[in-house]
Amino acid sequence: MSRPLFVAAWFSPWSERARFALDHHRIDYREEAYVPMLGEPLLRLRTRVFRGPVTVPVLLHDGHVFRDSVEIARYTDRLGKGTPLFPASAEAEVTRYVELATGIMEASRALSVSRMARDERLQFENLPPSVPAPLRPVFARMGTRFMTRKYRLDARDLEQDRATIRRGLERLRTDLRGRDTLLPDFTFADIAVAVSLTMLRPVEHPVLPLGPGMRAAFTEPGLAEEFGDLLTWRDKLYAERRSMQGAAGPAAA
Template sequence: MPILYSLYFSPWSLKARWALDHHGIDYEQREYMPIIGEPFMRLRLRKFTGKITVPILFTDGEPLTDSFAIARYAEQHGSGPKLFLPGRGRDIETWNQRSETALEAGRLLSMAEVLEDPEAILETVPPPLNRLGAVGLTLGKSATRTFLAKYQINAAAKTSAMAEAREVFEALRDARQQATGDYIYDEFSYADICMVVATYLCAPPAKRYFPLGDAGRRRCIHPQLSEEFGDLIAWRDTILERHYPPKL
């Protein structure tokens, strides 16, 4: 059975799980532990340089190390309605790219000043370490610094991240205005999944869709974006209500 390493609170992991579940793929889910789990993952992937990120799906073939590759695998090996609509492959790839841009911008906006927020840092420390008081916080800060360096996150880049997120959401608004129904294309597709999830780190949905702790969640709320793109947030909530979790 395929094994999926993912992070329960990560939108990238959610994209992969949504596609796998939509297609009824049976897989074993394992929670990845950032930083601490990295050496094991490097060994398992035989990848000794470059970034390690999840989701990662181990199958009988080559490991799949990107949510988009996992979604394609689900399409090929699973059942249920297609998510990659015929003739829309290239367009869906573009939506996935936009989703990556918005998620990376959202990660930067929500994490840029996280070192000043001990409560949010402690939420990232796994038990039992998070019960060690000052020691837990020091470990959390050190892991957070490594994470910030890995993704080059700093407060100076906030303005450009905000502009990048806006550009993506404007493209989605244009597509919504041209659409005749509730979806980006005629039917529900991976483009919708990408763009629903793209909003998570800029304007998080209800907790049942995004199980982040209260402090982490607070850091993802950017009122400028949720006010400016309220129409898209409402659209996102409609699609979630209808399609998540997927009804098999």
């Protein structure tokens, strides 16, 4: 069996939740860093997606292409050694929490990219070390504009996005009620929700070595303070469940 190739953006929550699943199942994979805009031509060639949006994470393995974090996580259940992340008895519940977490992440992405667009320091930190110093200002601005266009973020209502996040967090607070996991057993629901909370305030864990600029971009101060109990739950889950196998970073390869 060949070694899977995981193409991911190191700072992306979508990539992190797939990486979390790969590491949960102790899968031996190689990670290749994806740089928005610059890496798109090769990604299209690899995935055979020549029109429309193309995104990471992507997992390439034995002639198969998995183009979505949930699809990748489902595949890890078939490939790996850990306890199932999508148990048949809890399929509907896991799906419901994944959808809730995805909604939080999509709304949070609009807020974080908006912050990056206003702060060149944040844009620079988003670039890999391989970009030459004279070109970094140009690529930083181009990258932010690229993300804004790709996800149509300039058309979003940021206050409505904050309201969407708050509703999701209130639902999670009600459902957790002091529990360690959302369902009786640890599942991908916990991974999806814990990762979504990294966009409220980034987790402090070696697998996500964000610098101060990226931490600022992914922090929503008011909501982080209001829902500090959820962040405490997230931090505990990362401390207990997050393997050190897949340490991300701008130079991951």
